[in-house]
Every structure is written in structure tokens, then in C-alpha cells.
Amino acid sequence: MMTTAEKKKDSLPFFGIGKIIPYIRKYSKHLVLMVVCGILSGLFDIVMPLFQKYALNHYVGEKTLDTLGWFIALYAATGILVCIMTYISCSIAMATEVRVNRDLRNAAFDHLQTLSFSYFNQNSVGYIHARVMSDTSRIGSLSSWTLMDAIWHSTYFIGALVVMFLTNAKLAALVFLIVPFITVLFSFFQKHLVRVNREIRETNSKITGDFNEGITGAKTIKTLVIEETIRDELTKDTAEIKRKSVRAARLRGLFSATMNMASSVAIALVLWRGGYIAESEVGTFSMFMTYAEGLMEPVRWLIDVVSDLITTQVNIERFSKLVETKSDVSDSPEVIEKYGDTFHPKKENWEELKGDIRFEDVSFKYPDGDELVLEHFDLDIPYGSNIAIVGETGAGKSTLVNLVCRFYEPTSGKVLIDGRDARERSQLWLHSNIGYVLQSPHLFSGTIRENMLYGNLGASEEDIWRALKLVSADEVVNKLEKGLETDVGEGGNLLSTGEKQLICFARAILADPRILVLDEATASVDTITEQKIQAAIDTIIKGRTSLVIAHRLSTVRNADVILVVKDGKIIERGRHKELLRQRGHYYELYTRQYEDEATGKALA
Ligand SMILES: Nc1ncnc2c1ncn2[C@@H]1O[C@H](COP(=O)(O)OP(=O)(O)OP(=O)(O)O)[C@@H](O)[C@H]1O
Ligand SMILES: [Mg+2]
Known part of the structure; x- marks a missing residue:
């Protein structure tokens, strides 16, 4: 009533x-x-x-x-x-x-x-x-x-x-x-x-x-x-x-x-x-x-x-x-008072972000979903570590990183950044320290240069090219007649998905973030490019906390810790070799993929 x-x-x-x-x-x-x-x-x-x-x-x-x-x-x-x-x-x-x-x-x-x-x-x-x-x-x-x-x-x-x-x-x-x-x-x-x-x-x-x-x-x-x-x-x-x-x-x-x-x-x-x-x-x-x-x-x-x-x-x-409409994720008046809001950030009060991330008894349900995606989830990611997250489709991998980025907030429990509840500091503070390459890459209409500059408005020509080179995106740009001045069309639709992904990757790196999140960042590029990017990732992640979601397990071999997620729970964790030795879910995923790849090669 x-x-x-x-x-x-x-x-x-x-x-x-x-x-x-x-x-x-x-x-x-x-x-x-x-x-x-x-x-x-x-x-x-x-x-x-x-x-x-x-x-x-x-x-x-x-x-x-x-x-x-x-x-x-x-x-x-x-x-x-x-x-x-x-x-x-x-x-x-x-x-x-x-x-x-x-x-x-x-x-x-x-x-x-x-x-x-x-x-x-x-x-x-x-x-x-x-x-x-x-x-x-x-x-x-x-x-x-x-x-x-x-x-x-x-x-x-x-x-x-x-x-x-x-x-x-x-x-x-x-x-x-x-x-x-x-x-x-x-x-x-x-x-x-x-x-x-x-x-x-x-x-x-x-x-x-x-x-x-x-x-x-x-x-x-x-x-x-x-x-x-x-x-x-x-x-x-x-x-x-x-x-x-x-x-x-x-x-x-x-x-x-x-x-x-x-x-x-x-x-x-x-x-x-x-x-x-x-x-x-x-x-x-x-x-x-x-x-x-x-x-x-x-x-x-x-x-x-x-x-x-x-x-x-x-x-x-x-x-x-x-x-x-009230946002599901919003900063409290005290936080805004100290850290400023989206359009008036008080950067002078921003602490430096180190990159420790901790999930404490986090349960999470999407605002428009019926079931809990994560339940009493705990996870500790010390700063500077390289975490790989693997698991089947719909396991909750993207959800996990969305919570790290505070795009959503836990239904119960806490996500701590550098030991403090993420809600105690402003979203903008967190976001300006995170580089996120999304599962579905997005570019803004305009030139490649303009898109790169969104990553860091003060970047020089040299910085742009360094970032592009690091992820082999320089080849993409060089191939284009107008180079950096190429218009990418609405949403970047004049480029292929793989090309878009590489440029988004370079843009994220240009911002020099403390936390790097790659959600299937190399899903749409060929194996050779992927290998190059893999080498780049190994260089870039030094000194940063990184969360890498990957379907292709060959790309996560070097991670400090691999988390195997299933139905919103971590069912296995460890280094590549340890996990293989355990002969559990990871071993199953890996051998299946390896077999598929071997069969593919043989057929070819
Ligand atoms: N916006 C949303 N609203 C409601 N439920 C959602 C939403 N996004 C995802 N889900 C549900 O949450 C669960 C986990 O989704 P998530 O996107 O984290 O999976 P994933 O592991 O990243 O999968 P993939 O490998 O396909 O990207 C899925 O069951 C999905 O249906
Ligand atoms: Mg996903």
C-alpha cells in the first residue's frame, strides 16, 4: 500500500x-x-x-x-x-x-x-x-x-x-x-x-x-x-x-x-x-x-x-x-569533505596508494541479481604481487575485480585498500590509481592520440610511444596511414577488437597506475602478439599490484599466485607448478586446454 x-x-x-x-x-x-x-x-x-x-x-x-x-x-x-x-x-x-x-x-x-x-x-x-x-x-x-x-x-x-x-x-x-x-x-x-x-x-x-x-x-x-x-x-x-x-x-x-x-x-x-x-x-x-x-x-x-x-x-x-537517483556506490559526506568529489577533487589530501588489497568476509549480490555471487569471501593480495584469476565462464572473476575497483560495493564484509576500508576514501582517489583494461575494450570517438591522452593528459609524444611499444600497439599505429591521428570512430569501431584492446592496454599503462587490472586483456589478439604482450606484462607489473584474468592458462604461468575461482569461491590457489601437482580443477582446465591446443596444431 x-x-x-x-x-x-x-x-x-x-x-x-x-x-x-x-x-x-x-x-x-x-x-x-x-x-x-x-x-x-x-x-x-x-x-x-x-x-x-x-x-x-x-x-x-x-x-x-x-x-x-x-x-x-x-x-x-x-x-x-x-x-x-x-x-x-x-x-x-x-x-x-x-x-x-x-x-x-x-x-x-x-x-x-x-x-x-x-x-x-x-x-x-x-x-x-x-x-x-x-x-x-x-x-x-x-x-x-x-x-x-x-x-x-x-x-x-x-x-x-x-x-x-x-x-x-x-x-x-x-x-x-x-x-x-x-x-x-x-x-x-x-x-x-x-x-x-x-x-x-x-x-x-x-x-x-x-x-x-x-x-x-x-x-x-x-x-x-x-x-x-x-x-x-x-x-x-x-x-x-x-x-x-x-x-x-x-x-x-x-x-x-x-x-x-x-x-x-x-x-x-x-x-x-x-x-x-x-x-x-x-x-x-x-x-x-x-x-x-x-x-x-x-x-x-x-x-x-x-x-x-x-x-x-x-x-x-x-x-x-x-x-x-542515488548511486549504489557513493562517497559519504565525510569522505567528500576530505577527498573532494568527482568534479572537485582535493588532491592535496590524497594519500599515496601502495596497492595492498584485502577481501574480508565479503558476500556480494548484484543489485539486480537474485543470488549471491560471492559468499564469505576472504583474500589477501599484498602490494606488488601478481595475481592471476582463472575459472570457468560466469565463475565470478570480473565480479571480483569490479569489487576491487569499487564499481560495486560488497553486500556485506569489506574490501580493504592499504589496510583501510575502500569506503573511507573517495572513488576518484582509488580509480586514479587503477589501470583497468576491460573485457570489452572501449575507445572514445576521436583520434588514437586523444584516446591515449585520456590515460594521462600530461603525457609527452615520447611517453605515448613508449606505452604503445610496450604492448606492441606501435605496430598497429604504424600500420595506419594517419598514425596517431587516425580517427577511431564511435566506440573505436573503426578498429578491430584486438587493435582496440592493445590501445586500451597502452592507455592504461600510460597512466602509470599502482594497481593494474587486466580482464581478458589479450583475449582478442593472436598468439604471437599475445606472447609479446606477455613479456610486456612481466615488465610492467614489477612494483605494482596486478590482477590478471585469463582464459588462456598459458599466459598466467608466471603469476605469483593463481586463484582458481568456481561459483564465487576460490577452490584452489598456488603457483602454476604447485597447482598442476595437486591434480585438481586447475590441472583439469590446463590439460583440457593443452590437449585442445595440441589437437588444433596437429589438425593444422
Ligand atoms: N550486472 C549483473 N547483474 C546481475 N548478475 C550479474 C551481473 N554481472 C554478472 N552477473 C552474474 O554474476 C556471475 C559472475 O559473473 P562474472 O561476470 O563475474 O563472471 P566471469 O567469471 O567474469 O565470467 P567470464 O569469464 O564469462 O567473463 C554470473 O553468474 C553472472 O550471471
Ligand atoms: Mg568476466
């Missing part, structure tokens, strides 16, 4: 606008000016028909033209003031829109950087992308244009009514006869339009999802030959959105037409009785007709804005959900 607090939170009042006030408050001075100009421009618009009334009453027929000079001057001045006010309020609205947009996007992006891995596992790229791009842009336009329109329309509406009643209450009351009619129409269309718009929005998200899958899974779609199935799904959704959009357009058209009719009715009423009531003052008569028509504009606007606000409420909710 929902608590009262939850219910309150669920039905956001005023379309949830309260949630974005902190982002708008900054611009309150601009907005006040915009509101004032909006009100003035609305007021001047009300004055215009008064001129019309005056001119018709005083200058048409055999009347005097004495005041004509003044009239023209005032009329022109009012016209110019309307222009100026409109210009100021529009430019403020435009500037506020882009400013709020920028602030929201920066806030969302900054917050994303602090979220843990599990957030990205649970939310698709498409979903996050929509939050950062389209939700923010709708909120931006709400806080500027919608606000300005609201001011202008209400000023006009209220002002016109006041002028009408002051000029001729009876005639104004006559125009008011159509109000009940408009109210009924409004609520009828409002209900239907909101529903159709919601359905369109839902289908639209489905289409975005279809597109995302179609793009990210393009290769898989081709290999599975399911183009037709995927297309059918998309065309079904696009047909649906077309049908619904046409319905919405018809509804809106019908509403517009009935509003036109309503204003015609109002004008007809004025024409019918106006003569008596206004005692044949043509000017008053004509002014009333202009107002009667103009009054429909705010009503027309209102119907659109209500559907818009309902959509924007969803945007606000989703955006707030993103920026309010």
Missing part, C-alpha cells in the same frame, strides 16, 4: 513544476522582466481596439478631425511599444529556454557520471538519451515560452473582459452568453485530446525503442535474417502512430472550427442586439466584435497547453528521477 507521503509525491501538483524551480530560480530577474513585458504587450494589444472604437466614433461621417494628429501619434506610439515589449519578452524567453536547457543537460550529465555501473545495466542507452535530450528541451520550453504565453493570454483575456464591461456592461454580458457553450466544448475536447496525446506519446517511445534496437543490433539482425520481423514491428507502430496522430489532428481541427463558430456566434449576438444596446455607436460595436473574436485565442491556446503540460509533467518526473 502507498503511504501518504508516496501518494503526495505521486500526484505532482501544478504539473510537477515545483521540481524544476531550482533550475529556473537562477533566472528569476530575467523572468520578472519577461513577465512585465508580457503583461505590457498584452495590455497594449487590448488598447488597439480602443483606437478602432475612437476612430469610428469620431472620424467617420460628418464629424471633426481636430484630434487626428494626436490620434495618429498615440496610435503609432502604442504600435511601437507593442513591438518593443514583444521583442524584449521573446528574446528573454529564447535566452531563458537555452539557458535552462543547458543547465538541465549539464546537471543530468554530471549526475550520470556519478552513478554506478548498475544504473547503466538497468537503463537502456535510448532511455537515458531521451532523458538528457528531449525531456530537458521540453522543460526548457515550458519555463520560457509556455510561461510567456500564459502571461500574455491571461492579460489579454482579463483585460479585454474588463474593458468590455467598463465600456458597456450589457453588451459584454451578451458576449458572455457563449461562455457555458465554450466550457462544455472545452471539457469535451480536452478529455479526448489528453487521451489521444498520451497514446501517441506511448507509441512514440515504442518507436524510439524499435529504432534503438534496429541500430545497436544491426549486425545481429542481419546475421539472424530477421529484417522482416523487425520491420513489421516498426511498421505496426508507425501505422498506429499515424492513425492516432490523424485522430488527434481531426479533434484539434474540430475544436478549432467550433471555437471559430463560437466567436461567430458571439459576433452575431453583438450584431443582433448591439445596435440597441450600444445606441448605434459604430465604434463600440466594432470594438466588441474584435474582442469577441480575440477572446477565443486564449481558449484555443489553453486546450493545447493543458495537453502539453500533461506531457511535460511526465518529462519533469522522468528528469527528476534521473537526477535524484
Whole structure:
């Protein structure tokens, strides 16, 4: 059952606008000016028909033209003031829109950087992308244009009514006869339009999802030959959105037409009785007709804005959900106080990291997993040691190093770095001391040089080449026509997986980390390159703590300790020869691999 607090939170009042006030408050001075100009421009618009009334009453027929000079001057001045006010309020609205947009996007992006891995596992790229791009842009336009329109329309509406009643209450009351009619129409269309718009929005998200899958899974779609199935799904959704959009357009058209009719009715009423009531003052008569028509504009606007606000409420909710998401892994206020946060590190307080790692009775379950991956796990890695982790797929090897890197935190127990709980110091401190070559290598779009520099912004040309040479990645770079200036494409997709892996490796080394983590870092390179890298690893790891995960057991022979992991437990540990002598799981894995390789060679 929902608590009262939850219910309150669920039905956001005023379309949830309260949630974005902190982002708008900054611009309150601009907005006040915009509101004032909006009100003035609305007021001047009300004055215009008064001129019309005056001119018709005083200058048409055999009347005097004495005041004509003044009239023209005032009329022109009012016209110019309307222009100026409109210009100021529009430019403020435009500037506020882009400013709020920028602030929201920066806030969302900054917050994303602090979220843990599990957030990205649970939310698709498409979903996050929509939050950062389209939700923010709708909120931006709400806080500027919608606000300005609201001011202008209400000023006009209220002002016109006041002028009408002051000029001729009876005639104004006559125009008011159509109000009940408009109210009924409004609520009828409002209900239907909101529903159709919601359905369109839902289908639209489905289409975005279809597109995302179609793009990210393009290769898989081709290999599975399911183009037709995927297309059918998309065309079904696009047909649906077309049908619904046409319905919405018809509804809106019908509403517009009935509003036109309503204003015609109002004008007809004025024409019918106006003569008596206004005692044949043509000017008053004509002014009333202009107002009667103009009054429909705010009503027309209102119907659109209500559907818009309902959509924007969803945007606000989703955006707030993103920026309010608490990371599973976060630094405590005391830690931030001392070590700084992601964007304001207090490096002067950072201790040097030696590289002792200890797991103390660690149990771990992934935030979205059901079972414990590690249970009462203990492990001591003294600084400078070279640990190899082997085991079958899904044994928990990557999980183990993810915990070392504090990408996740233990469900219970502790991971100690240099004898202190990792949570006692900042994530950034730890991460800036770790070089991690991931199982799935990632490069940023840009050149190889730029990618290398992400490892160490201050690295010289010489440092870059030394790092590249160390892992035989220099050959990859030399082979490319543009060398270090080669563009690697989004995610590094213009290079092969092995090439990407080598460059990621070199990048990690360039950072000169205290702890080096290699998760299958050589899985995608050929045996000759692997041997070269192996030699490099032997050099690089000296004086550092290293954790090397490898499927190919031939690469871990030199490790100080090999940990054999199975179902989240270390079932064997020791040096290569000792483990072989034990004739346990490692021996089994090794001989099986060795046999496979021997058979492979023989067949070749
Ligand atoms: N993000 C996740 N959410 C939930 N469960 C996960 C997640 N990542 C891994 N697991 C589960 O945790 C277990 C250990 O996974 P892990 O990635 O550590 O295996 P691994 O030993 O690195 O395997 P491989 O050799 O295939 O890389 C697996 O059973 C897996 O299903
Ligand atoms: Mg793994």
C-alpha cells in the first residue's frame, strides 16, 4: 500500500513544476522582466481596439478631425511599444529556454557520471538519451515560452473582459452568453485530446525503442535474417502512430472550427442586439466584435497547453528521477569533505596508494541479481604481487575485480585498500590509481592520440610511444596511414577488437597506475602478439599490484599466485607448478586446454 507521503509525491501538483524551480530560480530577474513585458504587450494589444472604437466614433461621417494628429501619434506610439515589449519578452524567453536547457543537460550529465555501473545495466542507452535530450528541451520550453504565453493570454483575456464591461456592461454580458457553450466544448475536447496525446506519446517511445534496437543490433539482425520481423514491428507502430496522430489532428481541427463558430456566434449576438444596446455607436460595436473574436485565442491556446503540460509533467518526473537517483556506490559526506568529489577533487589530501588489497568476509549480490555471487569471501593480495584469476565462464572473476575497483560495493564484509576500508576514501582517489583494461575494450570517438591522452593528459609524444611499444600497439599505429591521428570512430569501431584492446592496454599503462587490472586483456589478439604482450606484462607489473584474468592458462604461468575461482569461491590457489601437482580443477582446465591446443596444431 502507498503511504501518504508516496501518494503526495505521486500526484505532482501544478504539473510537477515545483521540481524544476531550482533550475529556473537562477533566472528569476530575467523572468520578472519577461513577465512585465508580457503583461505590457498584452495590455497594449487590448488598447488597439480602443483606437478602432475612437476612430469610428469620431472620424467617420460628418464629424471633426481636430484630434487626428494626436490620434495618429498615440496610435503609432502604442504600435511601437507593442513591438518593443514583444521583442524584449521573446528574446528573454529564447535566452531563458537555452539557458535552462543547458543547465538541465549539464546537471543530468554530471549526475550520470556519478552513478554506478548498475544504473547503466538497468537503463537502456535510448532511455537515458531521451532523458538528457528531449525531456530537458521540453522543460526548457515550458519555463520560457509556455510561461510567456500564459502571461500574455491571461492579460489579454482579463483585460479585454474588463474593458468590455467598463465600456458597456450589457453588451459584454451578451458576449458572455457563449461562455457555458465554450466550457462544455472545452471539457469535451480536452478529455479526448489528453487521451489521444498520451497514446501517441506511448507509441512514440515504442518507436524510439524499435529504432534503438534496429541500430545497436544491426549486425545481429542481419546475421539472424530477421529484417522482416523487425520491420513489421516498426511498421505496426508507425501505422498506429499515424492513425492516432490523424485522430488527434481531426479533434484539434474540430475544436478549432467550433471555437471559430463560437466567436461567430458571439459576433452575431453583438450584431443582433448591439445596435440597441450600444445606441448605434459604430465604434463600440466594432470594438466588441474584435474582442469577441480575440477572446477565443486564449481558449484555443489553453486546450493545447493543458495537453502539453500533461506531457511535460511526465518529462519533469522522468528528469527528476534521473537526477535524484542515488548511486549504489557513493562517497559519504565525510569522505567528500576530505577527498573532494568527482568534479572537485582535493588532491592535496590524497594519500599515496601502495596497492595492498584485502577481501574480508565479503558476500556480494548484484543489485539486480537474485543470488549471491560471492559468499564469505576472504583474500589477501599484498602490494606488488601478481595475481592471476582463472575459472570457468560466469565463475565470478570480473565480479571480483569490479569489487576491487569499487564499481560495486560488497553486500556485506569489506574490501580493504592499504589496510583501510575502500569506503573511507573517495572513488576518484582509488580509480586514479587503477589501470583497468576491460573485457570489452572501449575507445572514445576521436583520434588514437586523444584516446591515449585520456590515460594521462600530461603525457609527452615520447611517453605515448613508449606505452604503445610496450604492448606492441606501435605496430598497429604504424600500420595506419594517419598514425596517431587516425580517427577511431564511435566506440573505436573503426578498429578491430584486438587493435582496440592493445590501445586500451597502452592507455592504461600510460597512466602509470599502482594497481593494474587486466580482464581478458589479450583475449582478442593472436598468439604471437599475445606472447609479446606477455613479456610486456612481466615488465610492467614489477612494483605494482596486478590482477590478471585469463582464459588462456598459458599466459598466467608466471603469476605469483593463481586463484582458481568456481561459483564465487576460490577452490584452489598456488603457483602454476604447485597447482598442476595437486591434480585438481586447475590441472583439469590446463590439460583440457593443452590437449585442445595440441589437437588444433596437429589438425593444422
Ligand atoms: N550486472 C549483473 N547483474 C546481475 N548478475 C550479474 C551481473 N554481472 C554478472 N552477473 C552474474 O554474476 C556471475 C559472475 O559473473 P562474472 O561476470 O563475474 O563472471 P566471469 O567469471 O567474469 O565470467 P567470464 O569469464 O564469462 O567473463 C554470473 O553468474 C553472472 O550471471
Ligand atoms: Mg568476466
